[in-house]
Amino acid sequence: MSLLVVGSVAFDALESPYGKVDRALGGAATYFAVAASFFTHVNLVGIVGDDFTEIDAQIFRGRTIDVEGLERTTGKTFFWSGVYSENLNERTTLVTDLNVFADFKPKLPEKYRSSKYVFLANIAPDLQRDVLKQVKGTPKLVALDTMNYWIERTNSELRETLRHVDILVINDSETRQLSSEHNLLRAAKHIFKMGPSTLVVKRGEYGAMMVDKRGVFCVPAFPLEEPHDPTGAGDSFAGGFMGYLASAGKANDLALRRAMVYGSVMGSFAVEKFGLDRLRALKKPEITARARHFYKMTQFTL
Amino acid sequence: MSLLVVGSVAFDALESPYGKVDRALGGAATYFAVAASFFTHVNLVGIVGDDFTEIDAQIFRGRTIDVEGLERTTGKTFFWSGVYSENLNERTTLVTDLNVFADFKPKLPEKYRSSKYVFLANIAPDLQRDVLKQVKGTPKLVALDTMNYWIERTNSELRETLRHVDILVINDSETRQLSSEHNLLRAAKHIFKMGPSTLVVKRGEYGAMMVDKRGVFCVPAFPLEEPHDPTGAGDSFAGGFMGYLASAGKANDLALRRAMVYGSVMGSFAVEKFGLDRLRALKKPEITARARHFYKMTQFTL
Numbered sequence: 001m002s003l004l005v006v007g008s009v010a011f012d013a014l015e016s017p018y019g020k021v022d023r024a025l026g027g028a029a030t031y032f033a034v035a036a037s038f039f040t041h042v043n044l045v046g047i048v049g050d051d052f053t054e055i056d057a058q059i060f061r062g063r064t065i066d067v068e069g070l071e072r073t074t075g076k077t078f079f080w081s082g083v084y085s086e087n088l089n090e091r092t093t094l095v096t097d098l099n100v101f102a103d104f105k106p107k108l109p110e111k112y113r114s115s116k117y118v119f120l121a122n123i124a125p126d127l128q129r130d131v132l133k134q135v136k137g138t139p140k141l142v143a144l145d146t147m148n149y150w151i152e153r154t155n156s157e158l159r160e161t162l163r164h165v166d167i168l169v170i171n172d173s174e175t176r177q178l179s180s181e182h183n184l185l186r187a188a189k190h191i192f193k194m195g196p197s198t199l200v201v202k203r204g205e206y207g208a209m210m211v212d213k214r215g216v217f218c219v220p221a222f223p224l225e226e227p228h229d230p231t232g233a234g235d236s237f238a239g240g241f242m243g244y245l246a247s248a249g250k251a252n253d254l255a256l257r258r259a260m261v262y263g264s265v266m267g268s269f270a271v272e273k274f275g276l277d278r279l280r281a282l283k284k285p286e287i288t289a290r291a292r293h294f295y296k297m298t299q300f301t302l
Numbered sequence: 303m304s305l306l307v308v309g310s311v312a313f314d315a316l317e318s319p320y321g322k323v324d325r326a327l328g329g330a331a332t333y334f335a336v337a338a339s340f341f342t343h344v345n346l347v348g349i350v351g352d353d354f355t356e357i358d359a360q361i362f363r364g365r366t367i368d369v370e371g372l373e374r375t376t377g378k379t380f381f382w383s384g385v386y387s388e389n390l391n392e393r394t395t396l397v398t399d400l401n402v403f404a405d406f407k408p409k410l411p412e413k414y415r416s417s418k419y420v421f422l423a424n425i426a427p428d429l430q431r432d433v434l435k436q437v438k439g440t441p442k443l444v445a446l447d448t449m450n451y452w453i454e455r456t457n458s459e460l461r462e463t464l465r466h467v468d469i470l471v472i473n474d475s476e477t478r479q480l481s482s483e484h485n486l487l488r489a490a491k492h493i494f495k496m497g498p499s500t501l502v503v504k505r506g507e508y509g510a511m512m513v514d515k516r517g518v519f520c521v522p523a524f525p526l527e528e529p530h531d532p533t534g535a536g537d538s539f540a541g542g543f544m545g546y547l548a549s550a551g552k553a554n555d556l557a558l559r560r561a562m563v564y565g566s567v568m569g570s571f572a573v574e575k576f577g578l579d580r581l582r583a584l585k586k587p588e589i590t591a592r593a594r595h596f597y598k599m600t601q602f603t604l
Contacts, residue, residue: 087484182389185527206508209522216599220511220520225487257602291604297518298600300559302593 001140002114003246005032006045006106006131007121007235009052009070012275013081013095016088018228024275025056027078028121028145031232034279035239035266036119037063038287040246043112045069045131049077049100059276068109075100088230088271089205108134117246119238120144120165125157132164141251143167143242144196145234151177159194166251168196169238175201184209185216198256200241202234202267210260214253219260220297222268222290229274233267236279240266265290303442304416305548307334308347308408308433309423309537311354311372314577315383315397318390320530326577327358329380330423330447333534336581337541337568338421339365340589342548345414347371347433351379351402361578370411377402390532390573391507410436419548421540422446422467427460434466443553445469445544446498447536453479461496468553470498471540477503486511487518500558502543504536504569512562516555521562522599524570524592531576535569538581542568567592 007029013022033042041064048056048070060067081095106127113136120128122145132142144165150158151174158178162168168191172184178194179187188199188211198212207220241263248255265287272278309331315324335344343366350358350372362369383397408429415438422430424447434444446467452460453476460480464470470493474486480496481489490501490513500514509522543565550557567589574580 183527185525203508206505207520207522209525211525216525217602218509218522218599219602220509220522223487223511223513223518225485227485254603258604261602261604295602295604297520298602300519300521300563300597300600301556302560302563302597 001040001116001246001249002043003036003040003117003119003242004043004045004108004112004115004131004135005029005036005119005121006128007032007123008078008101009046009048010078010080011051012231013079014084014229014231014274015082016084016229017086018226019274021274025059026080026232026275028232028235030059030276031235031270031279032119032121032239032242033065034059034063034276035236035270036243036246037065038266038282038284039240039243039262040064040117042066042243043069043115045106045108045112047071047073047100047104049073049075052077059280066112069107069112071104071107073100082231084230088227091230106131106134116140117242118142119242120161121235121238122147122150125150125154125161129157129161129164132161141166141245143169143238145169145238146178147174148177163195165196167198167200169200169202169241171202171204171234175199185211200260202237204230204233208237208260208264210256212256217257217260219264219294222264222294222297224268224272227271230271231275233270236270237263237267240264261291261294262287264294303418303548303551304343304345305338305419305421305544306345306347306410306414306417306433306437307331307338307421307423308430309334309425310380310403311348311350312380312382313353314533315381316386316531316533316576317384318386318531319388320528321576323576327361328382328534328577330534330537332361332578333537333572333581334421334423334541334544335367336361336365336578337538337572338545338548339367340568340584340586341542341545341564342366344368344545345371345417347408347410347414349373349375349402349406351375351377354379361582368414371409371414373406373409375402384533386532390529393532408433408436418442419544420444421544422463423537423540424449424452427452427456427463431459431463431466434463443468443544443547445471445540447471447540448480449476450479465497467498469500469502471502471504471543473504473506473536477501487513502562502565504539506532506535510539510562510566512558514558519559519562521566521596524566524596524599526570526574529573532573533577535572538572539565539569542566563593563596564589566596
């Protein structure tokens with residue numbers, strides 16, 4: 001079933017101990033859409049400037065990604081620049097230029113409005129809600145990502161948006177900040193009162209944890225000997241997670257567990273090379289093989 | 303089969319946001335022996351002073367723990383004092399008094415010398431090797447724990463001891479320090495060259511990871527809403543891990559995976575209350591139930 005995503009399409013300048021790029025295509029919606037397109041049809045909503053070329057746009061071609069909702073305008077595309085520490089565990093943001101994103105008013109093409117699965121990537125909570133309002137009827141599943149910036153500066157807007165969200169997909173420090181609670185189980189209880197019935201906590205090299213009323217499900221991160229660039233790992237996780245759910249057409253416990261695994265699979269590929277390089281070259285059988293690897297890595301009998 | 307452990311029996315003074323105790327029975331060998339005794343017979347080697355009372359000794363009574371190897375001497379028992387941070391993630395050591403442990407020369411009772419499973423808890427590498435030498439023939443399985451103190455100050459002695467070890471059971475910072483390698487997969491390769499063929503990395507609230515030539519196995523930590531005291535969690539993990547292996551009498555992939563789960567189960571109980579309080583009151587059916595809980599928390603189909 002159709003999966004709608006709204007979020008940033010961006011150019012990133014990154015540096016890690018493994019190398020440096022000055023202008024890599026990136027952005028949450030880009031990583032998400034590419035990752036999700038291995039599983040389902042994706043409707044992309046975002047904005048780019050006139051520096052976004054035909055070559056850049058090729059990332060979406062030949063995939064099941066509709067870009068009618070990717071607005072093109074005069075000005076520069078969102079730009080982010082950051083440096084990763086020696087062990088890739090810390091990231092320093094050097095530059096965030098919103099550019100054309102500053103005045104973005106998302107407008108859904110008519111054919112997007114019947115999307116049943118919606119992912120609100122990390123942008124201003126007001127914009128997230130604005131997109132959600134344009135979706136006809138009640139979607140089957142709405143998931144949302146956010147970050148410390150919005151939790152701190154637009155907390156009440158975020159709270160309002162969260163009332164309409166089924167699954168919150170954030171990292172552990174965001175979970176703690178949003179709930180004012182260090183313990184993740186107690187944090188989940190706070191967050192359930194805000195609207196979402198499922199919390200997915202992304203924990204980087206430690207994997208991901210899902211909490212809902214049925215309990216907890218954990219999946220490890222795929223151990224890599226040479227991770228190159230963590231940029232987009234969380235968005236690729238979300239893409240695999242939501243892409244799988246949309247393709248399954250259901251969100252029961254079994255489907256959610258598989259979605260967690262496919263999310264982790266896509267996140268693990270994203271970090272193997274710089275920017276979108278690994279996802280760009282990825283083939284479906286590699287996804288299947290890695291999911292089996294996750295199975296081997298976690299299964300036991302009693 | 304019989305499981306031999308050598309390590310500290312100690313008194314701890316601890317403070318966490320959940321409370322404070324001035325003199326709690328503790329020590330690596332104590333936690334290990336109590337945890338392992340739910341699975342197998344344990345031969346304990348250690349030393350205590352004349353402040354170790356009959357009431358203290360009751361922790362070992364009514365369990366399958368042989369204390370003939372627990373030497374009693376004049377002087378004070380090993381004493382450790384520490385304070386945990388608000389979220390229990392950090393620990394500050396206030397006092398370490400070796401006391402009777404300073405001149406400890408472990409001597410194995412004759413009946414201990416045929417032990418087939420050996421756990422060398424965190425003590426000086428020379429003492430660990432000394433104990434190992436007193437075991438007759440080649441044990442089926444030798445596991446070892448150590449810490450930054452020995453890695454820094456007695457590195458060559460530790461390297462010598464590691465040549466005789468099958469399974470190294472340490473935490474992630476120790477893994478990184480011992481191997482001079484941040485990435486845990488690359489760290490494992492370095493460690494395999496030192497002797498052990500299996501590396502078990504304890505990662506606290508993130509669970510545990512086992513690496514051997516077959517690959518990687520991960521188990522999460524049991525999420526608790528109110529962990530009280532992390533003291534002894536790693537030693538209880540090791541007790542569950544080695545206790546299960548000794549009871550199974552084999553260490554194939556299936557058994558090692560189960561051992562990882564039972565290790566995590568025992569570690570999760572240890573942190574629920576102060577000191578040994580939770581393990582002291584624990585019943586076997588609770589262990590079985592929690593192992594099933596770990597199963598529910600991790601299993602999926604593709």
